[in-house]
Amino acid sequence: MKLSKxxxxxxxxxxxxxxxxxDDIAGILDLARGTIRNDLSVLTMLGYLDARPKVGYYYKGDPTHLEIRKMLDGIHVEEIMSVPAVLDEKASVYDGICAVFLENIGTIFITRQGFLVGCVSRKDxxxxxxxxxxxxxxxxxxxxTRMPNIISIGPKDSVYTAAQAIDQWEIDALPVVVGEEQLKVVGRLTKTNINRLVVELGGDDES
Amino acid sequence: MKLSKxxxxxxxxxxxxxxxxxDDIAGILDLARGTIRNDLSVLTMLGYLDARPKVGYYYKGDPTHLEIRKMLDGIHVEEIMSVPAVLDEKASVYDGICAVFLENIGTIFITRQGFLVGCVSRKDxxxxxxxxxxxxxxxxxxxxTRMPNIISIGPKDSVYTAAQAIDQWEIDALPVVVGEEQLKVVGRLTKTNINRLVVELGGDDES
Structure with a gap:
């Protein structure tokens, strides 16, 4: 919805x-209180402003950004994650290179007795x-790269948290893990997943 | 804004x-026309529905998705692109590997006399x-990988177009180019840029 000037x-x-x-807003604009009454209702209804009795209006934020955030907070990692590529730590570097080509992935998660101990990138x-x-x-x-120097995420975490971690730590793929001290890898969340989500969120609602 | 049931x-x-x-909507719901009048106004104002005289109400889409799309369509590639890593086609594979480590990038764009002729990925x-x-x-x-098998994008294209191309063609980095037949590389648009945009769009509006 387009706002007026x-x-x-x-x-x-x-x-x-x-x-x-x-009253003070009207004063600053040099208008009568009645003139801006409708504007204030619209802005409050749209979510830009909120009002507290005896205090006045305060700014809540751009509702589109707030809506986007609410939407991203409401989507769980498990809803958009991919199948992980996992190899045992005893597998060879050659096995790792084969996995990159066979599965067309960028990062391999490394396990010992089934639990996450590290990860290997194309660069490695x-x-x-x-x-x-x-x-x-x-x-x-x-x-x-060894634990604990691995950033991981849980299946129930939000995709916004995932996007933030990817951005902040400059990583390509987050292992999606369950467990406390011993982590089991249940998925892989990458920039590819985030990019696809953008395409879907901005796409037709008809599907 | 939360809708009622x-x-x-x-x-x-x-x-x-x-x-x-x-009238027909009210009939299906088994309610009086007056009862749903306010709901129809709210839904029309919020952008879910629109009405044509003598035709009736039709569905426009989820306004949040439409807002997201409008926002993504309004952001140009040049606003979020990165500096490209470019090497001449005569440079060696060894030079390419050095560039990957020195500049921490995934894809190198290859030029002949300054114009795009190909690209090389970490996998290559x-x-x-x-x-x-x-x-x-x-x-x-x-x-x-040689031209014309390279998907590129213009600096004035929308980031939505970029995200779609990245998703559809399963690529990591789009060269941002200007020119008609001879293309000059002016930037690099990657999944990292799209991910960062997601973090920013869902972030605080205060900054």
Whole structure:
């Protein structure tokens, strides 16, 4: 919904001066209180402003951003995650490289007795491949990033939390894990999942 | 804004039956026309429904999705793109691997006399690194994906178009290009940019 110029002005005033009474807003705009009554109702109904009795109007935020956030907070990681690529720590770097090509993935999660102990990226594999190591004899445990230096996420966490972690820690793929000290990998959440979500959220509602 | 159960029902009816008159909606709900008058105004004002005279109400879409799409359509690629990593086609595979580590990027755009002729991914580099080639003597042109098999995007295209292309073609990085037949690379649009946008759009409006 497109706001009028006066409604935009009112938002600006409340953002800067709030909490502020309707009378004071009208005063700043040099208008009668009655003139802006309808604008204040619309802005309150749309969610930009809220009013407290005897205090006045205060700014709540851009409702579109708030709606987007509410939507992202309401979608769980498990709803959009992918199947993880997992190898045991004793598997070789060569096995890891094969997995990258066979499964077309960027990050492999490494386990010991089924529990997460590390992860290996394409960059880690590339570093080994140009180094002086025997790819078939070097285990992935030699080149992996180790726990606890792995950022993981739970299946019930929100996709917003996931996107924030990916951005903040500059990672490609989050292991989706369950358990307390011993973590089991149940999924993989990547920038590909987030990008697909963007396409879906902005897409037709008809599907 | 949270809709009432009756408002949700009305949306459902209009989605399935629209265009439909207010009287017919009231009839399906077994209510008087006057009872749902206010619901219809609210839904129309919020953007879920629209009405045409003598035709009736029809469904426009979930306004949050429409708002998200409008927002994504309104943001240009050039506003969120990154600096591209570009190498000449005569540079070696070894140079390409160095660029990946030095600039921490996933895809290198390859040019001839300054114009885009291909791109090289980490996977392409990894394939070469485990192969029987001399990395310092093999030019990137030997291993690159070539034009016209490169999906590119313009700086004025919308980020929604970019996200769609990334999803549809399963690519990591789009070269942002200008020019007609000869394309100059002016940026790089990746899933990292899209993920960051999600974090920003869902974030505080206060900043």
């Amino acid at each position: 006066r409604q935009e002005q009112i938002i600006q005033i409340v953002r800067e001066e709030g909490p502020i009474t309707g 594999l590339l570093r080994s491949a140009i180094g002086q190591v025997d790819l078939e004899k070097t285990p992935l445990s030699m080149i992996m | 009756r408002q949700e029902q009305i949306i459902q009816i209009v989605r399935e039956e629209g265009p439909i008159t207010g 580099l990894l394939r070469s690194a485990i192969g029987q080639v001399d990395l310092e003597k093999t030019p990137l042109s030997m291993i690159m």
